[in-house]
Structure formats: C-alpha cells, structure tokens
Amino acid sequence: MTVTYSSKVANATFFGFHRLLLxxxxxxxxxxxxxxxxxxxxxxxxxxxxxxxxxxxxxxxxxxxxxxxxxxxxxxxxxxxxxxxxxxxxxxxxxxxxNMPWPDRLMVLISSCVRGQDEQGRLLRRTLMRYVNLISLLVFRSISTAVCKRFPTFDHVVEAGFMTPEERKVFENINSPHFKSWIPAVWFTNLAYKARQEGRIQDDVNLQAIVSELNRYRTGCTTLFLYDWVGIPLVxxxxxxxxxxxxxxxxxxxxxxxxxxxxxxxxxxxxxxxxxxxxxxxxxxxxxxxxxxxINPFGEDDDDFESNWCIDRNLQVSMMAVDDMHMNLPPMTKDIYWNDPDVRPPYTLAAADYCIPSFLGSTTDMGLSELLHGEDINIQEAGQPDSVLANMRRLLSVQEPMDVRARPSFKRHNSDISSFFSFVPDQHSHHRQETGVATNGHAPPPMLKSLSTVQEVPSVHSSDSDTHSPSHADLPTVVVCEPLGDLSASPAHEPSVSVPVPDTEHEQQSAGEAGGADSPSGDCRRLRGRSPSHRRGRRQLSFQLSRLGSRTSVRSLPSPKDALQKGFLPGPSSPGKSAPQETLLFSSCSTPQAPGPVGP
Known part of the structure; x- marks a missing residue:
C-alpha cells in the first residue's frame, strides 16, 4: 500500500517536514x-x-x-x-x-433495484456482484504481479469462490485467443435482463442504470489493462x-x-x-x-497499489451491501433539530476556533459612507473624455470652448449611487415645499437626508462679436448656499440634470412667474441675474450629488473671496461703467436665503 503521511503534514509548522526525513x-x-x-x-x-x-x-x-x-x-x-x-x-x-475499479455505485443500484427477499432474489443479487468482482480479478491477474502470485491458475480462482466449476468449464470452452475478461460482463447483462423479465427489476429505467454502471466499471478495468499493454515508450x-x-x-x-x-x-x-x-x-x-x-504501480514496491487488498475489500463490501443490507433499514425517528429552525451542530472546546460566520459577499459590511467615499467626478460633456485639462477647468471655473453646444448633461458620483436610488428627472426639481416633501408627493429616502445637493459648474457661451463686455465678464459668479436648519426636512434629491438659463429677460420673467405661482415664499430662489439682451448664449447648470460635509465638494469650487483675490471675479463697478453680474443660488435649505453681494 502507498505510504501515507497526510496526518503528519496536516498543518504547516516550523520544520514540519523534519519528521518525514527520518x-x-x-x-x-x-x-x-x-x-x-x-x-x-x-x-x-x-x-x-x-x-x-x-x-x-x-x-x-x-x-x-x-x-x-x-x-x-x-x-x-x-x-x-x-x-x-x-x-x-x-x-x-x-x-x-x-481508474481503479470500485463497485460501490453498482452494488448500491443492485441492492435497491433488484427486488426480492426470498432465496431466489438473494441468489440473484449475490451472483451479479460475484460477476462484477470476477471482472476485476481477471484484470488484476494480468497486470499485477502480487495478484498473479496469489491466483496463478483458474483452480485458485475457483477455490477462492469467484467462479464455480460449471462457470469455469463454460469460460474455458469459449475459444478466443484474446483476453477474456469480457465474459463475466456478458453473463452479468444476461442475468440482469432475465431478472427484468421475471419482475425482479421493476422497469427498464433501473435496468438501463445498472447496465450503464456496469459499462463504466468495465471501462475502468479495460483502461488499466491498456495502460499495462501500452506504456511509456521504451526508447x-x-x-x-x-x-x-x-x-x-x-x-x-x-x-x-x-x-x-x-x-x-x-x-x-x-x-x-x-x-x-x-x-x-x-x-x-x-x-x-x-x-x-x-512507472508500474502494480508491482511489489512500497508505494505500489495494494491490488490484493482492493480485491478483498470489494468482495466483502459488495456481498454485504446486496445481501445483509438489502431492505435492512433502521427505524425512523425524529432528529434532535425537529422543532428547531436554527440548526447549529455543537462544537467541542478544541474545535471552538472553527466556528465562524457564513460568508455573504465582500460588499456585505460596506456602508453608505464607504459607497460615497472618494472624490466627486464631473464630466463636462457627454462623450468628452475626462483629462487633466478638464480637471483644471473645473477647478478654476473656466468656461468651456466655443464649439461646445449646450445640451443636457447628467453627472454622477464615482460611487455610482444612482444604482441604489431610483430618481425621476423633473424639469421643476428646484420647486420644494417647506416641509421637505418632493414634488411627486413621496417622502425623501432616509439615507438621503444626510446628503447635500450643492455643486454647480456653469458653462457660459460667449460671443466673439461682443465688444461691450469687459474681459472678466465671461467668468461666472458662483455662490454656494450651505444647508440650513434640520437636515431631516431637506427635500428629496434628484439626479444630476442640466437646466438651460433663459436667454432673454422676458423668458426669465416668465420662468419666475411660473415658479412663483406654485412655490411658497419660504423657498430659496433658484436663478437670479441680469444678462444683456444682445448676448444670446445658453448657460448650462450642472447639479451633482455630493456627500454632506465633504471637503472635496467644497474644494472643487473657489470661494467668492478667494476668486476675487485671484482675479477670477469682477471687482466693484467703476463709475460710469456697470459690469454684468450673475449670482447663481442653489440650495437644499428650507428657509429663504437672500443673495448677498459677490464682491466687496
């Protein structure tokens, strides 16, 4: 038998192999x-x-x-x-x-499918399993030196009980110069068919299962014989x-x-x-x-296969399975977990360290804070790749090139929170009630109450023919309104959308009347500003969902004071010349917020 040392190396220890060297x-x-x-x-x-x-x-x-x-x-x-x-x-x-032959699957099928507790049924099952073991014995005799020494002739095979004298006569009378291990397989199939005709095997499905398993068993024995015939080339x-x-x-x-x-x-x-x-x-x-x-594990070396032990084991186990164990069932009783839905087998004190919780996935312990962790990503236009130059433009609030057309832009957070909350874009998403209820009548999700919605990146399209505006008029003025009051009253947030600014004063007035008719006085103003009538560019306002108290969102836009000191915003208007000024206010607060002056 192969030398077994698995228990010696069950655990990797310091100098764990030193015991094997001795x-x-x-x-x-x-x-x-x-x-x-x-x-x-x-x-x-x-x-x-x-x-x-x-x-x-x-x-x-x-x-x-x-x-x-x-x-x-x-x-x-x-x-x-x-x-x-x-x-x-x-x-x-x-x-x-x-490919070693093991008759366990076949003996289970014969024990369950070949019925009859009388003497004839018992004889039928034992004869079938004896033919199965005779197949492997004939193969082992031809490839293993140890088995050949044990059963050198057919007299020893008959004496061992694998073959009867009558079966030996039939076996020897079949004139074939080839290896005749297939003869017991034919006997097996003929006997199984006879049992089917007698009703010992109830249906053809069971007969087919038994014959298929016999063919599988026979294939393993034939493979061993072929390995013995054609081995590694001698050269x-x-x-x-x-x-x-x-x-x-x-x-x-x-x-x-x-x-x-x-x-x-x-x-x-x-x-x-x-x-x-x-x-x-x-x-x-x-x-x-x-x-x-x-190269030949069927010899007599220390690590060769114990073919004689396999023959003894297979015969004893198979005969017991089809004879003593046939329809031998223990009485059915209720198990100890009969009324216990939480089935947990006990652990011994030595095995207590192996009691671990079930694995439910690598993202099970992730919370909302981890999902929203990371910096906010602003994509300037759909289809435009995010580059270093685009990041610098967002940081400095520089307007986009001339050839960019104003079209809706849907921003998203890098944690892709939109996959967790379903939002429906609304053209009047900026109309909120003081109670914090969304326009669609549904309460805001609980986890969104701790989120703020303030970050805007306006894109102003200037005209090359404009010569009346100063050079700094193309830069927008942005004021960020912090969330006020109780965060639980904050309205529900909606996905990032792009809202075009009205081109003319008439459109601004119409929009203001439409919004003022529906919104209460406690709401914050969404858009407030004045634009010259000869400028007909469209402004794009991008809203992005960001985390409450996220310093990354605040750093992504310069404050009005810093922008003024760095020259990004216009200073006080000089006498006789009025510089155009735009103040954009967006907030999730529930109380009115008056717009303050941008510059000193």
Missing amino acids: RWRGSIYKLLYREFLVFALLYTIVGLIYRWVLTDPQKRLFEKLSLYCDKYAEQIPVTFVLGFYVTLVVNHWWNKFM YTQVVTLAVYTFFSACIIGRQFLDTTQGYPGHEVDLYIPIFTLLQFFFYSGWLKVAEQL
Missing part, C-alpha cells in the same frame, strides 16, 4: 542507498589511484582527461530530459489510480537512463580534486570528499528512482 519505508534512502554506495566507492577508488598509484607523467595525463570530462559532461541535458520524463510517469501513475526510458548514468560516469573522473600546485582553474582547494557531487548524484538518481518506482 522515515525508512517508502523513502528515497531505501531506494537509492545501493547506487549511492557504488558511486561513492568508484569515486574513492579512482581518487586513490590518481593520488598514490600514478606517476607524475601519468597524473598530468589524468588531469587533462579529468578537465575534459568535467567540461563536456555539463552538455548532457540531464535536468530537462529527466524532469519531463518524471512528469510523464507521474501523470500515468495518477491516471491508473483514478524514452532508455534515453533518460543512459543520460543519467553517463553523466555520473563522467563525474567520477571529471569531479576529482586535482593537484593544487598545477594551477588548474577551479582546483585551488583539495577537499578529498566531493560534497556537492554526491548531493547532485543523490538528487538526480533519486529523481530517476521515483520514475522507476511509479
């Missing part, structure tokens, strides 16, 4: 100690002859031969050839193990073996310690014992021994 059964020391002793003995004999037997002229000749062997031995691709070969052997070894095994032994044969001469007085490169020290050469032999030859042991 094991003898299945170890590399047991496989390699003979070859290692032979290599060390040959190296010692050659070294003694070089030091004590050869004369000086003969020593010089041997030294040239040693340097030559050491130089050209490294050209043998031992690592490449041996590594690929061992990988191929390990893959074959694992595939053989995965590859010969190449690897010759490469390893030729390399170390050259090392016996080429790795000798030469006379230090001759000044040969790499031979400045005489250590007598080639430590690293011995380690190299241990690793490479051990690698080859691993392939030698795994």
Whole structure:
C-alpha cells in the first residue's frame, strides 16, 4: 500500500517536514542507498589511484582527461530530459489510480433495484456482484504481479469462490485467443435482463442504470489493462537512463580534486570528499528512482497499489451491501433539530476556533459612507473624455470652448449611487415645499437626508462679436448656499440634470412667474441675474450629488473671496461703467436665503 503521511503534514509548522526525513519505508534512502554506495566507492577508488598509484607523467595525463570530462559532461541535458520524463510517469501513475475499479455505485443500484427477499432474489443479487468482482480479478491477474502470485491458475480462482466449476468449464470452452475478461460482463447483462423479465427489476429505467454502471466499471478495468499493454515508450526510458548514468560516469573522473600546485582553474582547494557531487548524484538518481518506482504501480514496491487488498475489500463490501443490507433499514425517528429552525451542530472546546460566520459577499459590511467615499467626478460633456485639462477647468471655473453646444448633461458620483436610488428627472426639481416633501408627493429616502445637493459648474457661451463686455465678464459668479436648519426636512434629491438659463429677460420673467405661482415664499430662489439682451448664449447648470460635509465638494469650487483675490471675479463697478453680474443660488435649505453681494 502507498505510504501515507497526510496526518503528519496536516498543518504547516516550523520544520514540519523534519519528521518525514527520518522515515525508512517508502523513502528515497531505501531506494537509492545501493547506487549511492557504488558511486561513492568508484569515486574513492579512482581518487586513490590518481593520488598514490600514478606517476607524475601519468597524473598530468589524468588531469587533462579529468578537465575534459568535467567540461563536456555539463552538455548532457540531464535536468530537462529527466524532469519531463518524471512528469510523464507521474501523470500515468495518477491516471491508473483514478481508474481503479470500485463497485460501490453498482452494488448500491443492485441492492435497491433488484427486488426480492426470498432465496431466489438473494441468489440473484449475490451472483451479479460475484460477476462484477470476477471482472476485476481477471484484470488484476494480468497486470499485477502480487495478484498473479496469489491466483496463478483458474483452480485458485475457483477455490477462492469467484467462479464455480460449471462457470469455469463454460469460460474455458469459449475459444478466443484474446483476453477474456469480457465474459463475466456478458453473463452479468444476461442475468440482469432475465431478472427484468421475471419482475425482479421493476422497469427498464433501473435496468438501463445498472447496465450503464456496469459499462463504466468495465471501462475502468479495460483502461488499466491498456495502460499495462501500452506504456511509456521504451526508447524514452532508455534515453533518460543512459543520460543519467553517463553523466555520473563522467563525474567520477571529471569531479576529482586535482593537484593544487598545477594551477588548474577551479582546483585551488583539495577537499578529498566531493560534497556537492554526491548531493547532485543523490538528487538526480533519486529523481530517476521515483520514475522507476511509479512507472508500474502494480508491482511489489512500497508505494505500489495494494491490488490484493482492493480485491478483498470489494468482495466483502459488495456481498454485504446486496445481501445483509438489502431492505435492512433502521427505524425512523425524529432528529434532535425537529422543532428547531436554527440548526447549529455543537462544537467541542478544541474545535471552538472553527466556528465562524457564513460568508455573504465582500460588499456585505460596506456602508453608505464607504459607497460615497472618494472624490466627486464631473464630466463636462457627454462623450468628452475626462483629462487633466478638464480637471483644471473645473477647478478654476473656466468656461468651456466655443464649439461646445449646450445640451443636457447628467453627472454622477464615482460611487455610482444612482444604482441604489431610483430618481425621476423633473424639469421643476428646484420647486420644494417647506416641509421637505418632493414634488411627486413621496417622502425623501432616509439615507438621503444626510446628503447635500450643492455643486454647480456653469458653462457660459460667449460671443466673439461682443465688444461691450469687459474681459472678466465671461467668468461666472458662483455662490454656494450651505444647508440650513434640520437636515431631516431637506427635500428629496434628484439626479444630476442640466437646466438651460433663459436667454432673454422676458423668458426669465416668465420662468419666475411660473415658479412663483406654485412655490411658497419660504423657498430659496433658484436663478437670479441680469444678462444683456444682445448676448444670446445658453448657460448650462450642472447639479451633482455630493456627500454632506465633504471637503472635496467644497474644494472643487473657489470661494467668492478667494476668486476675487485671484482675479477670477469682477471687482466693484467703476463709475460710469456697470459690469454684468450673475449670482447663481442653489440650495437644499428650507428657509429663504437672500443673495448677498459677490464682491466687496
């Protein structure tokens, strides 16, 4: 049986593998100690002859031969050839193990589908399972030396109870020069069909399930037989073996310690014992021994498969499953969690550390503050890429280029909060009631009561033919109104929309009348300003949802005082000349907020 050490390495500990190095059964020391002793003995004999037997002229000749062997031995691709070969052997070894025949699925089907608790039903089930085990026995006899030693002839098979004398006569009378492990499979299918006709198998579905599982079992046995027939090509095994032994044969001469007085490169020290050469032999030859042991796991090595144990186990378990366990059910009782909806099996004190909560997803513990974390992202126009120049324009409130057309722009937060709250754009979203109820009649969401809605980036389109306005008239004046009063009375927020500013005074007056008729006096003014009649550009106001108290939102716009000091806003009007001034007020407050002067 394969040497098992899984319990020794269940936990990764400091020097956890040191206990494995002292094991003898299945170890590399047991496989390699003979070859290692032979290599060390040959190296010692050659070294003694070089030091004590050869004369000086003969020593010089041997030294040239040693340097030559050491130089050209490294050209043998031992690592490449041996590594690929061992990988191929390990893959074959694992595939053989995965195709080992286990009759567990088939015996469960036979025990449940072949009915009858009488003597005939019991005989039928046991005969079916005996044919199944006979298939694997015939295959193991042909590929495993240990099984072949146990059952060398068919007399031993009959004596062991896998075959009756009558079945042996029928088996031997079938004239076929090929391997006859298929005969018990045919007996099995014929007997299963007979049971179906007698009503022992109730329907064709159960019969098909039994036959399909038998074919699967038979396929595994045939695969093992084919691996034994066609293995790894012999030429590859010969190449690897010759490469390893030729390399170390050259090392016996080429790795000798030469006379230090001759000044040969790499031979400045005489250590007598080639430590690293011995380690190299241990690793490479051990690698080859691993392939030698795994190339046929049905032999008698320590790590080979215990085929005899598999035969004994399969026969005993399968017979018990279809005979003693057939319709043998324990009485049904209520489990200990009968009236307990919260089923939690107990933990021992040693296993208390393994009681952990269930994993519900990586975003389960994320709150709204984490969702809204990060800087606000303003996209100037739909389809326009966000660049460093665009960020500078937003920071300095510089107006957009001439060719940009005023069109609706929907801003969004970088946390994409719009995916959590469904908003419906409203052309009159700025009309709010003092009670904080939205125009659609619904109360604001609870989580939005802690959010402010103030941030505006106006875009003013100037005309090239305008010569009456001063140079600083193109820059807008922005005043941010902080939230006032109780935040719970703040109206519901709506998504980012773009509202065009009326081009003429008539349109402004109409908009004001329409808004004033519906909104109470306690509301804040949405738009207030005066524009020359000859300027017919359209202003775009972008609203963006931001976090309450977010310093990032405040920093994204310059304050009026700082903008005035830096020259971004116009100063006091000089006598005889009036500079156009625009004051934009947007707030989520519930009390009126009078617009203050922009400049001093």
